[in-house]
Amino acid sequence: MIAYLITIATLVALASLVGLGLNLQWGLAGLANFGIAGFYAVGAYTVALSPVPGVPALGLAMLACLGLGALLALLTARLEAEYLAIITIGFAEVVRLVSLNEGWLTNGALGLADVPSPVGFLPAGWQPLGFLGFALGMLLASFAVLEVLARSPFGRALRAVRDDDVVAATLGKDVGGLRVRAFALGGAVIGLAGGLHAQFLSYIDPSQFTSIVTAYAFMAVIAGGRGSNLGLILGAGSIFLLLESTRFLKDVIPLLDGTRLAALRLMLVGAGIVLLLILRPDGLMAEPRRLSRQLSPLKEP
Amino acid sequence: MLRFGGVVALDGASLAVRPGEVVGLIGPNGAGKTTLLNVMAGLLRPQGGQVLLDGADITRLGPAARARRGLVRSFQIARELGRLTVLENLLLAAPAQRGEAVWQALLRPRLVAAEERANAARALAILTRIGLRAKADDLAAGLSGGQKKLLELGRALMLRPRVVLLDEPAAGVAPPLVQELARLVRELAAEGIGFALVEHDMALVQQVCDRVQVLAEGRPLAAGSFAEVTADRRVVDAYLGGMAA
Numbered sequence: 033m034i035a036y037l038i039t040i041a042t043l044v045a046l047a048s049l050v051g052l053g054l055n056l057q058w059g060l061a062g063l064a065n066f067g068i069a070g071f072y073a074v075g076a077y078t079v080a081l082s083p084v085p086g087v088p089a090l091g092l093a094m095l096a097c098l099g100l101g102a103l104l105a106l107l108t109a110r111l112e113a114e115y116l117a118i119i120t121i122g123f124a125e126v127v128r129l130v131s132l133n134e135g136w137l138t139n140g141a142l143g144l145a146d147v148p149s150p151v152g153f154l155p156a157g158w159q160p161l162g163f164l165g166f167a168l169g170m171l172l173a174s175f176a177v178l179e180v181l182a183r184s185p186f187g188r189a190l191r192a193v194r195d196d197d198v199v200a201a202t203l204g205k206d207v208g209g210l211r212v213r214a215f216a217l218g219g220a221v222i223g224l225a226g227g228l229h230a231q232f233l234s235y236i237d238p239s240q241f242t243s244i245v246t247a248y249a250f251m252a253v254i255a256g257g258r259g260s261n262l263g264l265i266l267g268a269g270s271i272f273l274l275l276e277s278t279r280f281l282k283d284v285i286p287l288l289d290g291t292r293l294a295a296l297r298l299m300l301v302g303a304g305i306v307l308l309l310i311l312r313p314d315g316l317m318a319e320p321r322r323l324s325r326q327l328s329p330l331k332e333p
Numbered sequence: 334m335l336r337f338g339g340v341v342a343l344d345g346a347s348l349a350v351r352p353g354e355v356v357g358l359i360g361p362n363g364a365g366k367t368t369l370l371n372v373m374a375g376l377l378r379p380q381g382g383q384v385l386l387d388g389a390d391i392t393r394l395g396p397a398a399r400a401r402r403g404l405v406r407s408f409q410i411a412r413e414l415g416r417l418t419v420l421e422n423l424l425l426a427a428p429a430q431r432g433e434a435v436w437q438a439l440l441r442p443r444l445v446a447a448e449e450r451a452n453a454a455r456a457l458a459i460l461t462r463i464g465l466r467a468k469a470d471d472l473a474a475g476l477s478g479g480q481k482k483l484l485e486l487g488r489a490l491m492l493r494p495r496v497v498l499l500d501e502p503a504a505g506v507a508p509p510l511v512q513e514l515a516r517l518v519r520e521l522a523a524e525g526i527g528f529a530l531v532e533h534d535m536a537l538v539q540q541v542c543d544r545v546q547v548l549a550e551g552r553p554l555a556a557g558s559f560a561e562v563t564a565d566r567r568v569v570d571a572y573l574g575g576m577a578a
């Protein structure tokens with residue numbers, strides 16, 4: 033049971049990281065990324081193929097996704113934001129095809145095994161917990177960095193670009209440049225999550241990177257509240273709680289077999305999000321605001 | 334010169350604004366006033382003609398580059414950023430913010446915090462001036478129509494502009510606030526900012542404009558003082574024609 037809980041907690045941490053990346057891209061900058069599974073896969077394969085293990089491999093995964101994110105955003109920098117969203121779909125498909133068919137690189141459908149764990153030095157019994165700690169450390173560090181950015185003038189400019197890019201431009205903001213930065217940085221965070229995924233499972237193959245990865249990330253951000261990093265971690269947590277707790281339904285309702293249960297669980301998650309959005313249309317938490325008392329030593333008149 | 338498909342929206346229209354001067358731009362509905370402001374602000378690219386700022390040709394610059402050079406517009410239908418607070422709307426417009434660079438935001442927190450405090454002090458002073466100080470921490474979406482127009486002006490001022498293009502700043506603003514607006518525009522002009530003012534409220538035009546240009550069907554129709562222009566037979570006809578149509 034403990035091992036099961038540690039596994040779930042690790043998966044929540046990874047999902048939260050993906051959500052953090054999407055929250056920067058879509059929550060703050062308004063750039064929908066339907067190719068999250070592609071970035072996640074690139075991160076995972078980069079780590080699996082990396083000549084160096086551990087943290088440096090994760091750095092490579094982030095760099096690869098940073099570059100790809102910047103490239104996709106640059107390609108569409110002079111167009112409406114919707115074009116970027118369309119390109120991301122194509123990007124994920126390209127990544128899927130490469131991972132399946134370029135056997136010399138990715139070993140095709142057989143996948144890549146023996147990805148070294150960053151906590152391999154621990155005694156075997158302690159490795160799951162050690163990895164959870166490692167993943168939580170990465171989550172915390174990413175959260176801190178993204179939270180500083182969200183509350184900074186950079187984050188404010190992104191929110192302006194998201195809500196009305198014409199106004200942002202007439203106020204002197206470099207709309208294209210801001211979008212490229214946000215998309216690339218968000219991509220790097222998703223790449224980090226993908227890299228951790230590879231290190232966690234130590235074995236990856238193309239079937240792990242389907243569009244359900246993308247769907248969960250959007251669910252976490254929507255449930256948590258677009259623009260709020262804390263909210264989305266709660267969102268990712270709730271979705272996994274719902275997904276995993278429904279696993280035990282078959283003990284309660286004897287009629288359910290495996291396939292029925294799998295379908296039912298996804299339906300329950302969907303229903304849960306609908307219910308949440310009816311009760312709290314803006315998600316669990318609102319995005320942070322800058323208030324004058326935080327900025328001014330003066331008392332309100 | 335600017336065409337929307339078959340519609341010739343601008344043809345030979347021109348507008349010059351000197352520092353400290355308030356130029357009125359009037360004309361019937363559909364005359365092309367907003368279109369002319371859009372061309373000046375860089376939101377529309379004209380098929381012919383040029384835009385100059387301080388003698389430099391800025392026709393090929395985008396709106397952001399023009400804003401950074403001190404040319405900024407407000408919108409006829411206020412475009413507040415509703416999910417930002419009133420104060421954040423102004424802070425956003427502050428020019429040359431280091432905190433908008435990712436690395437500075439992450440690695441120079443104290444510098445960025447000091448910059449934010451300085452900008453906030455200026456933003457709050459502007460909010461006091463436009464009568465929105467009490468609304469500083471409200472979401473801009475909650476402002477009344479008139480207050481949103483004032484916010485547009487405040488945001489423009491935050492840029493330390495040299496030329497401000499106002500598109501019907503008084504439309505939908507309550508009469509006492511219009512007086513406030515008139516006083517403010519004169520005050521700011523005295524500080525050296527040039528204004529182009531598109532407005533249907535003729536009392537306001539008469540009150541604040543140094544000179545007036547009339548546009549009809551995209552072409553310049555008349556120019557001069559408010560009295561000269563309103564006495565012009567062709568101007569009266571254009572307005573009546575516009576109403577009859």
Ligand SMILES: Nc1ncnc2c1ncn2[C@@H]1O[C@H](COP(=O)(O)OP(=O)(O)OP(=O)(O)O)[C@@H](O)[C@H]1O
Pocket residue numbers: 337340341342360361362363364365366367368369409
């Ligand atoms: N995006 C567009 N596409 C096609 N036609 C347009 C567009 N924008 C404006 N027009 C047309 O160009 C002409 C000038 O419009 P413009 O909005 O500049 O007028 P205006 O003088 O600002 O009028 P108002 O006083 O009603 O604000 C009108 O005939 C209008 O219908």
Ligand SMILES: [Mg+2]
Pocket residue numbers: 366367368409500
């Ligand atoms: Mg107009």
